[in-house]
Amino acid sequence: MKVFKFGGASVKDAAGVRNLAKIVRTQGQTAMVVISAMGKTTNALEDLVRAYTHHRTNEVQKHFGLIRSYHNSVLSELSGDFSRVHQTFAQLEAYLSKPSTAAHDDIYDQIVSLGEVLSTQIVAAYLAQTGLPTEWLDARQLIRTDTNFREGQVDWNETNRRIYQVVTGKSIKVTQGFIGQTPDGRTTTLGREGSDYSAAIFAYCLNAESVTIWKDVPGVLNADPKWFDDTVLLDKLTYQDAIELAYYGATVIHPKTIKPLQNKSIPLYVRSFLKPDAPGTVIGNSEGHLQTPSFIFKIKQVLISLHPNDFSFIAEDNLSRIFGRFAQAGVKINLMQNTAISFSVVVDNNPDRVPALLAQLKQDFRVSYNDGLELITIRYYNQNTIDRVLIHKKLLLEQKSRYTVQLVVKDLG
Numbered sequence: 001m002k003v004f005k006f007g008g009a010s011v012k013d014a015a016g017v018r019n020l021a022k023i024v025r026t027q028g029q030t031a032m033v034v035i036s037a038m039g040k041t042t043n044a045l046e047d048l049v050r051a052y053t054h055h056r057t058n059e060v061q062k063h064f065g066l067i068r069s070y071h072n073s074v075l076s077e078l079s080g081d082f083s084r085v086h087q088t089f090a091q092l093e094a095y096l097s098k099p100s101t102a103a104h105d106d107i108y109d110q111i112v113s114l115g116e117v118l119s120t121q122i123v124a125a126y127l128a129q130t131g132l133p134t135e136w137l138d139a140r141q142l143i144r145t146d147t148n149f150r151e152g153q154v155d156w157n158e159t160n161r162r163i164y165q166v167v168t169g170k171s172i173k174v175t176q177g178f179i180g181q182t183p184d185g186r187t188t189t190l191g192r193e194g195s196d197y198s199a200a201i202f203a204y205c206l207n208a209e210s211v212t213i214w215k216d217v218p219g220v221l222n223a224d225p226k227w228f229d230d231t232v233l234l235d236k237l238t239y240q241d242a243i244e245l246a247y248y249g250a251t252v253i254h255p256k257t258i259k260p261l262q263n264k265s266i267p268l269y270v271r272s273f274l275k276p277d278a279p280g281t282v283i284g285n286s287e288g289h290l291q292t293p294s295f296i297f298k299i300k301q302v303l304i305s306l307h308p309n310d311f312s313f314i315a316e317d318n319l320s321r322i323f324g325r326f327a328q329a330g331v332k333i334n335l336m337q338n339t340a341i342s343f344s345v346v347v348d349n350n351p352d353r354v355p356a357l358l359a360q361l362k363q364d365f366r367v368s369y370n371d372g373l374e375l376i377t378i379r380y381y382n383q384n385t386i387d388r389v390l391i392h393k394k395l396l397l398e399q400k401s402r403y404t405v406q407l408v409v410k411d412l413g
């Protein structure tokens, strides 16, 4: 069986849904099709969660109305039996009409997960209407996670058992990316942009022949075309290179996607849903490493430097306290560096998490920070590539390993 994954951009409107159906009909008649929420629905659902948890009734109605009318406008251009979609909206409306005593992240997952439920209900109904034998599967019944809401950790044994039992037969299976369920039946999400990872989970458990993620780019490029003009398509990548690029922030693939596939030597294709006949990129067990330098840009970075108040060194006890604080605050470290008496980290400047973290750190350390920075990573760098990215930038911190250089810079405008 092949696994196909379609992201939000590919199903943002009725034309996208028709295009998906065409790709499945021509290339994936026995595929498991994993789909994300349509367009920017996950962001819209996050707005809805904010309004609901702040008890702003008018805003709840406004956001709910916008999400429903967006989906209805897609439906109005397609034919099919969309009764399930209407039921999902009715369930969401009922949930929103009552206050909840659950924790914030639990509420978040119950609401935000519905973006994927809706998109798959629409696509499955449409595919069935076009005459393709289609089965809608509920990923919440298949992917078992712990209770770490918003970043559910997969229970591989139980997930494997369920997928193996349920996913059988020759019909096209349509299911959701990004979502799972706790042992006591609460919905969880797997972390933003987690649908690529879902596709890898299904592929691993099904011993799939391949995974194809259909994107709005020709494949994996040596830089994000949103930032770079002269990008080059990387037609072949090793699992190791793909893991490294995704880990450092090449958002074209979710970093958790590669490892399960590598474990079973399942090839991962990254192809364009706009040009479905083009070969794109294949990630697998190929020989040798990349020859082309690759560039990864992260903006809105903050450099935090910590100095112990008690003149102690940055050693095991201080480090374990620091890492504990970061883990507790849910802030991921993009780069770290230490000297004897200071520890510096670079993180995404997330306004929901970083201020609370800084307040915590200030209890034990003198804290200084510098925001509005960029983190540039070059894999397979040379001096020319470094010089090229440093034009009009002030370099604040540099870290080199054999293949990778990371540069923390301030744009000089």
Ligand SMILES: Nc1ncnc2c1ncn2[C@@H]1O[C@H](COP(=O)(O)OP(=O)(O)O)[C@@H](O)[C@H]1O
Binding pocket: 006, 007, 008, 009, 010, 036, 193, 214, 215, 216, 217, 219, 220, 221, 222, 223, 224, 225, 226, 249, 250, 251, 252, 253
């Ligand atoms: N190295 C890269 N190669 C190709 N695309 C990249 C790369 N780095 C970042 N991107 C970005 O990834 C985007 C596709 O990923 P994403 O928007 O998350 O897709 P989806 O919503 O389908 O999961 C592209 O539009 C591109 O801007």
Ligand SMILES: N[C@@H](CC(=O)OP(=O)(O)O)C(=O)O
Binding pocket: 006, 007, 008, 009, 036, 037, 042, 043, 115, 177, 178, 191, 192, 193, 194, 195, 196
């Ligand atoms: N819809 C979720 C999961 C996801 O992976 O979406 P996409 O495939 O469109 O990046 C999100 O936006 O985070």
